[in-house]
Amino acid sequence: MAISIAHLGPQGTYAELAALQYSTWLTHEFQQESRLCPCPSIAQTLRAVTQGQADLAVVPVENSIEGSVTTTLDTLWQLDMLQIQQALILPISHALLSQANAIELIKSVYSHPQALAQCQVWLETFLPTAQLIPTNSTTEALQHLEDDPTVAAISSQRAAQLYHLPVLDCPINDHPDNCTRFWIMGLQPSPGGSHTSLAFSVHDVPGALLKPLQVFADRGINMSRIESRPTKRSLGDYLFFIDLEADAREASIQAALAEIVDYTEVLKVFGSYSVLPTQSPPILEG
């Protein structure tokens, strides 16, 4: 039976591209069929799994230029039960889509704020007077193109193919090493792997954050990332999201996780997982 994979839609978003890569991998590796379920927001993508409407959710965690995707972290903290099944790193290549014959004709550019930010220098160089207008997704930006040659959108090349839109320039992102890390979340127990992710809040005492970090350092466990998020209780009160280069099936990690319970207020372990090797973009059907 085909498993269902929720992602931020509509068709043509980078989240869909990540979901397609994972789906291709499932077919090649396990002959497992899957179908994609586009959702209107990241929060609804994750809730689709906790509410039983989808088997898996593919969500962006962080981008190499713009940093954490805070909606993903905040929603994961609120929801229980979800475990990371796999990580996946997608190279991001932004294209300028427009009906214009020449770049000089463009007066306004629509895109998701993250995409506009990732092309900031390019936009300041080639379209210094264009109005930059934010949209809820890179695909939503395409709705504004219609037949107006003074309007452009920043989106993926896949979106250009899907919606038959001309590409004026690609890639236009300022940093060539632009990539986004995605997590594939599900209700199955953690599969194990080289990375472990967790989040915790701490008691409001001086040095509260250092204690849990020390527990990992004392055992030689490398922390590859720390991200703070507000608890939303009051200014200066934070949660911490941490990635470890370690597998929670190992005894030393289990001991560390047992020990930090004493130094944290609430602790959530999102499990251990491996990182899917980056593949070339899936071939477009049709």
Add this chain to the structure above:
Amino acid sequence: MAISIAHLGPQGTYAELAALQYSTWLTHEFQQESRLCPCPSIAQTLRAVTQGQADLAVVPVENSIEGSVTTTLDTLWQLDMLQIQQALILPISHALLSQANAIELIKSVYSHPQALAQCQVWLETFLPTAQLIPTNSTTEALQHLEDDPTVAAISSQRAAQLYHLPVLDCPINDHPDNCTRFWIMGLQPSPGGSHTSLAFSVHDVPGALLKPLQVFADRGINMSRIESRPTKRSLGDYLFFIDLEADAREASIQAALAEIVDYTEVLKVFGSYSVLPTQSPPILEG
């Protein structure tokens, strides 16, 4: 002579409200006159000071609900010379502005993505089918109101007064303790005070972050905040922004700052400063 204070404009933004509070304080405390200079972006607000077009810049650093204002942190890392002169905490109270006679008539709501996110539960409860449309600032959202009674905007009550727009409901933010911390940046040397902020990148070795944190902990210096940002070089490579509850004029802090040079790649100290007591919103002229 009046000093000039740059802030994200146009009139009616929360940044302008923070700049007004600071300006009022300067008058009361030092009989120092000032004038406000609205800028089109946070980056341009900060550059107005480094390029000599303004004396001070008032910029948002973090919100108690949505977290860090990443543009501010990323721009401060790029620019040299700027020192924090003062911190200021502004309570945030969002209002729903519309020409509609009743909330039921509203079909779309415009605002800055941070403001939309901060009113998410209210919007899901009272306007579950309304389209949420992002804008570059809360004030820009007001341009969409005109005489269309199916459109609403989320902005400040000051904006409602300034632009003579009806307030349908206020406050509509989901968390009552919603507030934003601002920094007042300038080229003068650090004035000293109870808080010190700095940022650093680390060498790519296991445990690289823990060493500098340990230096502060060993001296009993409390860290009130840690925020990571991508260096934009490659995924997994971070800068760290840290706030200390300490004054860099003290010998122990100076020793700690001298010591962490050995454990960091690039270190930038933004200086020591005090936090302005929260005041009631300034009275609106006219």
